[in-house]
Amino acid sequence: MRDKRREIQRSLTTAVALALAGCASQIDPPKVIRYDAGYVFAGETKQVTHVFKVSNNLSRQLTILKETHSCSCTNVEIDKKIIPPKSEASVVVRVNVPYNYGTTSVACSVETDHPSQPKQSFEMRFTTYTRLRVVPDKLDMGNLDYNEREDGSSGANESSRVASRTSRQCLAEVYSRDSEEEMKPTLISRSTILSVDVGECFDSERFPSGVIRRRYPVTVEFSKHGNSEALRSRSETMTLRIADALPAVITVQWRTAPPxxxxxxxxxxxxxxxxxxxxxxxxxxxxxxxxxxxxxxxxxxxxxxxxxxxxxxxxxxxxxxxxxxxxxxxxxxxxxxxxxxxxxxxxxxxxxxxxxxxxxxxxxx
Missing domain, CATH: 2.60.40.10 (Immunoglobulins)
Incomplete structure (x- = not known):
């Protein structure tokens, strides 16, 4: 009799273990829903918003237990935490648009009491264009010395000495829609020691998104009639602008050699x-x-x-x-x-x- 009881207990233990193993194997990996919002212009679009859905296909109510998202720039709102059978909840994801050129990707995860698929993940991405940017936005003019003026003035007048005619070049990139006219950048800040020349567009490219990028050469050099005393600052900023868009800044740096x-x-x-x-x-x-x-x-x-x-x-x-x-x-x-x-x-x-x-x-x- 005792042997038979032991055999029954072993069978029950095995059956429970198998049942638990079967339940564990039925949990599916998280379902991922992706959304590409396309492109936006920084400074013109403040937020990108999309509504994801959490569906309840069960015969009982589904409870949303927790929500997490990947970035502090993201705000998530869920209209209801308890979803009736055969119904759905809205997950509104809002992402602040950064003022830079590049692709933003954020993720949101929702955890529920669903028996086989407790987690659902949502991903949203978009590309941000600035209307105007400078590449590179920092120019190093190197080590500078004072030379005589190009008109051959004598060294007796120290204020006539200027920096050697060192020049550097960068690119001003303008982004616009296909329907918009060309907009050439203009200089809105002046310098007593630097001269800036913005050339004509030499390259135009249309992206698959429909955005057009135009490139303009920007040449920076020390002014022929610059004030040598101002060279002591070793740094200056120049500002470019197009229409009403936010400006782009070029930072120019140099080092003055000890005399x-x-x-x-x-x-x-x-x-x-x-x-x-x-x-x-x-x-x-x-x-x-x-x-x-x-x-x-x-x-x-x-x-x-x-x-x-x-x-x-x-x-x-x-x-x-x-x-x-x-x-x-x-x-x-x-x-x-x-x-x-x-x-x-x-x-x-x-x-x-x-x-x-x-x-x-x-x-x-």
Missing amino acids: YRVLPSSIYFGLIDRGAQDPIFVDIEVASTQNRPFRVTSVTTGSTFVRAVSDLSASSEARETHRLRFQVNPATVEKSVTGSVAVETDNMHSPIIHIPWSLFLRRDG
């Missing part, structure tokens, strides 16, 4: 023995990086025991390179100390060169 090179870059008197009597000398070289002669008008050490001895190449003369000698008397030094030398020149744009100096006393014993 001088100092070798060595600092004055190091070394490690000094306390009470030493012999003076210590250090020579440095200050040279123009622009091949332009200059004068050294004064040298200030900012210390009573560090002094400039002489200019070994006659600093009163205009030269491309000057050698300066500095001296320290260890007998007057009581502690380790650092400071800075100020070398003043006749260059009105960079009149003073600061050169750090240092000396250290050796510990006694």
